[in-house]
Amino acid sequence: KVLVTGALGQIGSELTLKMREVYGADNIIATDIRKTDSDVAQSGPFEVLDVTDEKAMFNMAKKHEVDTIIHLAALLSATAEKKPLLAWHLNMGGLVNALETARELECQLFTPSSIGAFGPTTPKDWTPQDIIQRPNTMYGVNKVSGELLCDYYHHKFGVDTRGLRFPGLISYVTPPGGGTTDYAVEIYYEAIKNKRYTSYIDKGTYMDMMYMPDALAAIIALMEADASKLKHRNSFNVSAMSFDPEQIAAEIKRHIPEFVMNYEVDPVRQSIADSWPNTIDSTCAKEEWGFKAEYDLEKMTNDMLLKLRLKSLLVTA
Numbered sequence: 001k002v003l004v005t006g007a008l009g010q011i012g013s014e015l016t017l018k019m020r021e022v023y024g025a026d027n028i029i030a031t032d033i034r035k036t037d038s039d040v041a042q043s044g045p046f047e048v049l050d051v052t053d054e055k056a057m058f059n060m061a062k063k064h065e066v067d068t069i070i071h072l073a074a075l076l077s078a079t080a081e082k083k084p085l086l087a088w089h090l091n092m093g094g095l096v097n098a099l100e101t102a103r104e105l106e107c108q109l110f111t112p113s114s115i116g117a118f119g120p121t122t123p124k125d126w127t128p129q130d131i132i133q134r135p136n137t138m139y140g141v142n143k144v145s146g147e148l149l150c151d152y153y154h155h156k157f158g159v160d161t162r163g164l165r166f167p168g169l170i171s172y173v174t175p176p177g178g179g180t181t182d183y184a185v186e187i188y189y190e191a192i193k194n195k196r197y198t199s200y201i202d203k204g205t206y207m208d209m210m211y212m213p214d215a216l217a218a219i220i221a222l223m224e225a226d227a228s229k230l231k232h233r234n235s236f237n238v239s240a241m242s243f244d245p246e247q248i249a250a251e252i253k254r255h256i257p258e259f260v261m262n263y264e265v266d267p268v269r270q271s272i273a274d275s276w277p278n279t280i281d282s283t284c285a286k287e288e289w290g291f292k293a294e295y296d297l298e299k300m301t302n303d304m305l306l307k308l309r310l311k312s313l314l315v316t317a
C-alpha cells in the first residue's frame with residue numbers, strides 16, 4: 001500500500017490516479033492538507049494530513065499499513081522565495097517526518113528533487129549528475145538538503161529512498177502553484193482562452209521541461225527499478241527537453257497562428273530561472289534504470305492544446 005502526501009498538487013493529482021490504475025485504487029491512500037471533491041478524493045481512499053505533524057504522519061502510515069511513501073507535499077520555488085521560513089518548515093519538516101516514518105515502518109520512500117537544486121556556480125549546459133550545487137534560493141537549499149538527507153537515511157538506516165531532479169513539469173489536469181516554470185503551463189491555458197500570453201520569464205531563458213505523462217512514468221520506473229543497479233538514489237537528473245519562451249510560443253503559433261506573445265518580466269522569478277541550468281544531462285537515469293521521455297515540445301504541444309480544448313468543451317457543455 002502507498003501513502004501519497006500532497007496528492008492534490010500538480011504531480012500528486014495525476015500520480016495518484018495513475019498509481020490507482022496500476023496498483024489498484026484501494027492500495028493508494030491519497031492525503032493533502034485539505035479535502036476537495038476532486039477525482040483524487042472520489043476515486044479511492046483520501047485522508048486529510050498535515051505533513052508537519054510527525055505523529056499524524058506516523059499514525060496515518062501505520063493505520064493503512066503502507067510499505068511505500070510518495071512524499072510530494074511542498075512549497076515550490078517562487079512561493080518559497082516569498083516565505084522562506086515557512087518553506088523551510090514545510091519542505092524540510094515534512095520530509096524529516098516522512099523519512100522518520102519510513103525508517104520506523106520500513107517503507108520505501110520517493111520524494112522529488114529539482115533542477116532548482118543547482119545554483120549560479122553550477123555549469124549551465126548539460127549539467128552533469130554529480131557537480132557543484134550551491135543554490136541561492138530557499139527552494140534550492142531545501143532540495144539539496146533533501147537529497148543529502150535522503151541519501152543519509154539510506155546509508156545510515158538502510159531506508160530505500162529514491163528521488164528525481166525534475167525539470168519544469170507541464171500538465172493540463174492540475175496547474176502548478178507558485179513555481180518558476182509555471183509560465184510554460186499558463187501559456188497553453190491562455191493560448192486557448194485568449195490567443196495571447198504575457199510571459200514573466202524573458203526570451204532567451206532556457207529551462208529543462210517535461211510533460212507530466214513522462215514524469216509519472218519516470219517515478220514508477222524508478223520505484224520499480226532493481227536496487228542493485230542504482231549507483232545514485234535521490235537525485236537523478238531527468239529531462240525531456242529544454243526551451244525558452246520564444247520557442248514554446250512559436251510551437252503554439254503553428255496551431256494558433258494569431259497567438260500573440262508579450263513579456264512583462266518578473267525580476268524574482270527571472271532571477272530564480274537565471275540561477276538554474278539551461279540543460280541537464282540525464283545519462284545516469286538512462287543507464288541505471290532505463291529512463292526515457294516520449295514527449296518533445298512538438299508532441300507535448302499537440303497533446304496539451306487538444307486536451308485543453310476538450311476540457312473547455314466539457315466545461316461549457
Ligand code: VAH
Pocket residue numbers: 076077078114115116139166167168169176178179180181182
Ligand atoms: C518550480 N515547477 O518552478 C517547480 C520546479 C524545476 C521547477 O521545481 O519551482
